[in-house]
Amino acid sequence: MAQKRKPKVAVWKFASCDGCQLSLLDCEDELLAIVEAIQIAYFPEATRAVVRGPYDLSLVEGSITTPHDAERIHQVRRSSKFLVTIGACATAGGIQALRNFKNVHEFVAGVYATPSYIETLAKSTAIADHIFVDFQLRGCPINKHQLLEVISAYLNGRKPNIPTYSVCMECKQKGLVCGLVTHGPPCLGPVTQAGCGALCPSYHRGCFGCFGPKETPNPSSLSEWWLKNGMKRDDLVRLYRSFNAYADPFRKESEAHEK
């Protein structure tokens, strides 16, 4: 085939644990094929070499939590043709968005010896709250097969096969026995987007909601059913308040049960 210029890819980090970026390095079997197909131009987690932008594809991990990052993300956008956010931090604010439900200055005062050194925003927010995002890849962490699918779709100029339906669809297609129906630990699968391959249900655990709200989610009906079956409101609040606590449908649901 004709030799094409390899697309320049950059991987950016904002407030996050690095787990999603590591999913890329975790693609051991495919790593060679990846570097064959793309030029890793900026990826501090993997290499110190830096190729100057602009970049064809940017993968952005992490949420916006500081005034500095709120500025920096605009620079990233300006130097990127196609920008994909990866992971719950970047797509929903992440676990650190738990601060959004409290007063962050109280935390700062309680944790740091010299609070005045800390410059932070009141809320941890998703990248899409600040800039236009071309595609959002969910998960805490993201699923490496989905990441490969997005890169592969991008390189081949096609739409990625990333379903936005429920985890239940994956669970059933995998032939798992539904734990919610057979023994009843709370499972967020019916309101959570697929993508993990029904990982927790495969190990007899309820879904924790790592991939965030599915398309047209209806958490209030699920909560209603659980309340009728003896669940406590406090537990509902905790259930919806994890990695995707600040994703709108989950946020509203936890707030509805807070008082």
Place this chain on the structure above:
Amino acid sequence: MERLEIHDLSALFSVLKQDGYQIIGPTVRESAIVCERIQSVDELPAGVTDIQRPASYRLAERHDNALFGHRLGPQSWKRYLYPPRLQLFQAARTEKGITISPPTNGGAGDLPKYAFVGVRPCELSAIGIQDMVFARGTYVDPHYSAVRARIIVIAVNCTDPGETCFCASMKTGPQTESGYDLALTEVISAGSHLFVAQSGSDVGKELLARLKAAPASAEEIQRAEDLLDRASEKMGRSVDTYRLPELLHANIDHPQWDELDERCLSCGNCTQVCPTCFCSTVEDVTNLDGTEAGRWRKWDSCFTLEFSYIHGGCVRATTKSRYRQWMTHKLASWVDQFGTFGCVGCGRCITWCPVGIDITEEARAIRAQSTLLSTSSKGEM
């Protein structure tokens, strides 16, 4: 009719295996009785049953050691005849151009030979319905038809239907009428545990001959019949099918759909567990450098947004419209399409719905508050 004892059932398993069949039958896995590959009669769920209610399934003990004293498991035989994910073809790009080749992994290349043991009457009807969709008419599904043509069906009649069953209403059970190679009725009484066996095909007849099965006595046959006569009464649910398609078509603006809009999660579980739902989507995958591609078929559901996506948007954006699509397809438009209901009364969508939405209750609610056809009478569809 013949009689089989448990050791005859073991002999039947041996014969099937000798003939190269993979036996798929009920067995306890985790917290449910599922239909999976089994090797021996010992793996059948002896003395285990299940208690099913909306959004609830629990295993329970039986005291008679029955092998088929349970009801339907979480998923139907559909996943064997119509697998959740199947490669349709693969393609490679070389300097010379594009070549298309038959599927390899998960594709039709390596066809299994299944012996389905313990197929319930409603399930057999569901297979019949899927036959109509996939194996007849102008467009025949090659994979389905090929696997379907090779199966052996050992049906088991239901003597102990459960709370979410309503096959009697849908006229698909609790006793099977056709479509099987062998149909068994389990008869247990003090000191005896046997199966009254009826062959439904030459294959079935030959199996019984190879087992040298003895004829069942008049008394044994009578006992089996009594059990089946009483079975319908044990069914926990019913649907009034009197002019049901007409009723639903006339009520597309019924307030009950709004009520469902609030309750339904659009999670799709009901369609995935339904033994007749046949919808799929197609996915094209490529490798990174675009030299290899594959087309896959995957189960889909009318509860997903993408299902009704037509350039620019989804036709069924609201959950209400999706639930209505599901229910009216099962109980109304299926009749226009295929001449039967798309529901066989297996009750799975009730048990496995995370919030216990009950299709029989919904049908009842619509009839109750309908100005049309609110008076029911027993009779034809």
